[in-house]
Amino acid sequence: MSDVLAPTEILALANILDELDYYQVLHIRPDASASAVRSAFHQSSRAFHPDSNRHLDADHRQAIGRISKRITEAYTVLRDPRRRRAYDEALRGGRTRMQIAEAEAGARQQATDELEGKTPNGRRYSAMARTDVARGDLAAAVRNLQTALTFEPANAHFKTKLQELKGQLEEERRKKRPAPF
Amino acid sequence: MAEVAIGIDLGTSNSCVAIARPDGVEVIPNAFGENTSASVVAFHEGGKITVGNAAKAQIIHSPGRTVYSSKRLIGRYFFSEEVKKAQAICSYRIVEGPNHSVRLQVADQQYSLPEISAMILREMKQVAEAHLGHEVTKAVVTVPAYFNDNQRQATKDAGRIAGLEVLRILNEPTAAALSYGFGKGLTQKVAVYDLGGGTFDISVLEIGTDVFEVLSTCGDTFLGGDDFDDRLIDLLADEFSRTHGVNLRKDPFAFEKLKVAAETAKKNLSIDDEVEIRIPDIAKNDAGESLSLERQVAHDEFASLVMDLVMRTFKVCDEALQQANLTVRDLDGVILVGGPTRLPLIRSAVGDYFQKVPKTDVDPDEVVAMGASIHASSLIQPEQNAFLLDVTPLSLRIGVAGGLAETVIERNTPVPIEQTRTFTTFQDYQERVKIRVYQGESRQAEENELLGQFEFAGFRKARRGEVEIDVTFAIDSDGLVKVTACDRATGQQASTEITLSSGLSDEEIENIIERGDTERVHTPSLDDSAELPVPAPTPPPVAAAAPPPAASEPPPPVAAAAPVAQAATPPAGPAGDEIVTLDEPGDDLADDDELELVAGVETPPAEMHKQALEVEDEGAPEDPVPLEGRPAPETPAVEPSAPTAEASEPVESLAGDDVTEEYLGEAGTDLSQYYDDSEKS
Numbered sequence: 071m072s073d074v075l076a077p078t079e080i081l082a083l084a085n086i087l088d089e090l091d092y093y094q095v096l097h098i099r100p101d102a103s104a105s106a107v108r109s110a111f112h113q114s115s116r117a118f119h120p121d122s123n124r125h126l127d128a129d130h131r132q133a134i135g136r137i138s139k140r141i142t143e144a145y146t147v148l149r150d151p152r153r154r155r156a157y158d159e160a161l162r163g164g165r166t167r168m169q170i171a172e173a174e175a176g177a178r179q180q181a182t183d184e185l186e187g188k189t190p191n192g193r194r195y196s197a198m199a200r201t202d203v204a205r206g207d208l209a210a211a212v213r214n215l216q217t218a219l220t221f222e223p224a225n226a227h228f229k230t231k232l233q234e235l236k237g238q239l240e241e242e243r244r245k246k247r248p249a250p251f
Numbered sequence: 252m253a254e255v256a257i258g259i260d261l262g263t264s265n266s267c268v269a270i271a272r273p274d275g276v277e278v279i280p281n282a283f284g285e286n287t288s289a290s291v292v293a294f295h296e297g298g299k300i301t302v303g304n305a306a307k308a309q310i311i312h313s314p315g316r317t318v319y320s321s322k323r324l325i326g327r328y329f330f331s332e333e334v335k336k337a338q339a340i341c342s343y344r345i346v347e348g349p350n351h352s353v354r355l356q357v358a359d360q361q362y363s364l365p366e367i368s369a370m371i372l373r374e375m376k377q378v379a380e381a382h383l384g385h386e387v388t389k390a391v392v393t394v395p396a397y398f399n400d401n402q403r404q405a406t407k408d409a410g411r412i413a414g415l416e417v418l419r420i421l422n423e424p425t426a427a428a429l430s431y432g433f434g435k436g437l438t439q440k441v442a443v444y445d446l447g448g449g450t451f452d453i454s455v456l457e458i459g460t461d462v463f464e465v466l467s468t469c470g471d472t473f474l475g476g477d478d479f480d481d482r483l484i485d486l487l488a489d490e491f492s493r494t495h496g497v498n499l500r501k502d503p504f505a506f507e508k509l510k511v512a513a514e515t516a517k518k519n520l521s522i523d524d525e526v527e528i529r530i531p532d533i534a535k536n537d538a539g540e541s542l543s544l545e546r547q548v549a550h551d552e553f554a555s556l557v558m559d560l561v562m563r564t565f566k567v568c569d570e571a572l573q574q575a576n577l578t579v580r581d582l583d584g585v586i587l588v589g590g591p592t593r594l595p596l597i598r599s600a601v602g603d604y605f606q607k608v609p610k611t612d613v614d615p616d617e618v619v620a621m622g623a624s625i626h627a628s629s630l631i632q633p634e635q636n637a638f639l640l641d642v643t644p645l646s647l648r649i650g651v652a653g654g655l656a657e658t659v660i661e662r663n664t665p666v667p668i669e670q671t672r673t674f675t676t677f678q679d680y681q682e683r684v685k686i687r688v689y690q691g692e693s694r695q696a697e698e699n700e701l702l703g704q705f706e707f708a709g710f711r712k713a714r715r716g717e718v719e720i721d722v723t724f725a726i727d728s729d730g731l732v733k734v735t736a737c738d739r740a741t742g743q744q745a746s747t748e749i750t751l752s753s754g755l756s757d758e759e760i761e762n763i764i765e766r767g768d769t770e771r772v773h774t775p776s777l778d779d780s781a782e783l784p785v786p787a788p789t790p791p792p793v794a795a796a797a798p799p800p801a802a803s804e805p806p807p808p809v810a811a812a813a814p815v816a817q818a819a820t821p822p823a824g825p826a827g828d829e830i831v832t833l834d835e836p837g838d839d840l841a842d843d844d845e846l847e848l849v850a851g852v853e854t855p856p857a858e859m860h861k862q863a864l865e866v867e868d869e870g871a872p873e874d875p876v877p878l879e880g881r882p883a884p885e886t887p888a889v890e891p892s893a894p895t896a897e898a899s900e901p902v903e904s905l906a907g908d909d910v911t912e913e914y915l916g917e918a919g920t921d922l923s924q925y926y927d928d929s930e931k932s
């Protein structure tokens with residue numbers, strides 16, 4: 071969409087806007103990198119920025135207004151990796167549009183899933199690990215988190231947390247060793 | 252002749268006008284050869300109005316007829332903190348107009364704030380016309396990035412009253428960045444640190460070869476160089492009262508002199524390490540002896556007086572960087588804008604914070620107008636060579652039950668943008684729905700700025716929950732908010748620019764233009780040199796003594812009882828208009844106007860289902876149903892909870908004009924005090 075469109079094409083595009091997903095709106099592939107998203111936003115905005123189209127009539131300006139707002143919306147969702155993941159999931163479910171607040175809520179939900187686990191057992195053992203940490207039993211926490219990981223091997227948060235706990239446990243053990251004379 | 256458009260920096264203290272031509276940008280000087288003019292409007296006996304530095308010199312002689320710092324008041328409600336503060340320190344009279352608006356009483360006439368700004372814009376327009384030799388009708392006008400919708404709209408109205416087509420309301424830091432980077436083929440990330448007379452803005456931008464993208468903007472509309480003056484004034488006044496037992500604040504003339512001296516001293520501290528303040532005969536003691544004020548102030552002492560204010564700006568910078576997802580190390584430069592950034596203490600503090608030497612190659616007083624003019628010229632040229640992508644500075648919110656306000660568009664979202672929420676009716680065969688729109692960062696509705704309320708009527712009548720209404724919130728490239736509603740099933744649509752509660756209606760603006768007060772603005776030109784008043788006295792670096800007022804006008808007994816020439820125009824809205832202004836009596840507590848959010852994502856439905864009532868709940872002791880206490884349904888339900896007590900109150904019981912008046916007289920700034928009058932009637 072970076073090319074300058076003829077007025078009839080502008081109206082046509084505004085009409086099918088709801089059928090386009092955000093990648094199509096920005097004219098990029100679904101696996102586009104973050105910097106590709108950004109430069110696509112710049113290019114599309116240039117073509118449809120209300121400022122560059124002041125000479126057109128009211129109908130066309132309105133159509134351009136709709137398109138440029140959708141371009142901004144697409145960018146606002148896709149530029150944030152968390153929101154983009156939430157959107158991709160909705161897109162797989164057949165939705166082309168997502169309100170930003172909704173994408174944000176989706177992103178938060180995903181973050182919580184990551185933090186607390188998304189399988190029942192993953193959640194259960196990670197919760198137990200948290201309780202262990204709270205009462206100071208690091209060894210038990212490590213065991214429980216290891217168990218949680220067996221249910222969710224891809225959970226990055228579990229992995230980093232486990233490394234962290236192991237480090238702390240090691241540290242604790244070193245301190246407990248009697249000091250050498 | 253080719254079409255031209257100018258750029259105007261409408262500042263709190265100073266305004267500046269520029270024009271961009273193919274061969275470069277020119278700041279247009281006034282008849283005195285000054286590149287900036289004080290944003291001061293002097294109303295002379297006999298009707299003449301002057302604007303600028305000569306007008307500023309009038310403050311001391313006729314404080315009641317000279318209006319300054321009016322930008323601090325534009326777009327504000329009468330009950331706001333800022334207005335209270337201004338009332339305490341300003342020498343002109345600030346009174347209340349219709350719809351909680353602010354009016355300035357000068358002699359026997361009242362002026363709205365957009366009119367005052369229009370007079371300043373008129374002056375800048377006429378300065379440009381005198382210089383260019385032809386009429387100018389188009390302009391880009393700048394505002395602090397942190398201005399809300401009410402303030403932007405009021406500024407746009409000012410342009411219209413001044414006879415200007417405002418092509419764009421542009422953010423000041425964005426304009427500065429444009430002026431800094433335009434046509435240089437840069438690829439940089441920069442921060443614009445804009446400390447003006449009354450406002451502080453910080454914007455973080457990414458500049459590409461032909462695109463200026465604002466990544467974030469934050470600000471404080473209560474912080475500027477004038478606050479530095481206040482610190483110095485406090486010090487001097489307190490010391491004076493300790494030594495002489497005389498309170499200079501009680502004497503308007505002495506106080507004005509003190510203010511002038513403090514500002515002059517502050518400015519000189521940007522050049523000298525130490526200044527001497529000397530005001531002979533500033534006051535008399537009880538014995539009738541004449542007293543003088545003398546005091547040395549060193550730059551370091553001044554720095555310690557204001558350092559906490561400076562630190563406050565960096566808190567705002569932290570926020571802006573965080574919002575842009577950057578650290579100071581990611582930035583390639585920092586641009587300084589605004590008079591106070593000439594102070595060494597600011598330059599070094601900014602340098603320390605950003606870990607780089609600030610850029611000072613652009614004049615901090617002119618850079619904003621220059622950027623505005625560059626944008627103005629690119630807007631009237633069909634082929635445009637650089638474009639701006641700006642953001643909205645404040646979160647746009649919708650009022651929901653429990654006095655809360657929920658985010659619809661987050662701050663720092665790029666504009667133009669549009670977001671839609673779906674609502675449903677709350678009662679069987681409901682006829683109207685009403686939405687309150689806010690801007691701000693608080694979950695508590697009343698802590699945000701109320702932009703107005705929006706009513707939608709005439710949609711399909713059906714059982715509760717059956718009508719689905721899409722409410723669309725749009726923010727355009729001016730940062731102005733627009734709300735539209737649409738019945739999903741029938742496609743029936745209603746739309747309005749949000750009705751400004753304290754703003755001017757179309758009709759009022761037309762009346763103001765008709766009255767033509769701005770045409771009384773007299774801009775001296777080089778030709779009528781006989782009329783040239785003496786330029787504003789620029790006191791010598793050291794002594795800041797102002798001569799005692801010669802033929803001083805008595806302080807304004809003014810028209811407390813005098814008839815108001817300008818009858819308060821009733822708010823707009825022909826009969827049958829669906830849009831109800833916020834403060835019209837009778838519009839607040841409709842029994843049938845609650846909405847339910849169908850697709851709520853942030854707020855559980857239990858909180859959602861009654862958002863039109865958030866303010867009324869507080870003032871409605873007879874409402875026995877604690878909203879928060881209701882159990883939240885598991886899923887976003889379309890099925891609403893039982894109607895509450897106040898929902899059955901008939902519309903007719905709403906307050907009339909007189910009742911509204913009564914509440915206006917009450918003290919207190921709580922918004923609910925003003926809006927729940929129907930409850931108390």
Ligand SMILES: Nc1ncnc2c1ncn2[C@@H]1O[C@H](COP(=O)(O)OP(=O)(O)OP(=O)(O)O)[C@@H](O)[C@H]1O
Pocket residue numbers: 261262263264265266290322423446447448449450451475476477514517518519520521588589590591592593594615616
């Ligand atoms: N040389 C100087 N040193 C210190 N302060 C100065 C100097 N020159 C002007 N100021 C102060 O700068 C302030 C005005 O700044 P400026 O003209 O940039 O503001 P403005 O553009 O009118 O306001 P705003 O941008 O907030 O609307 C005043 O407080 C003035 O006293």
Ligand SMILES: [Mg+2]
Pocket residue numbers: 260262263423447448589619
């Ligand atoms: Mg300024």
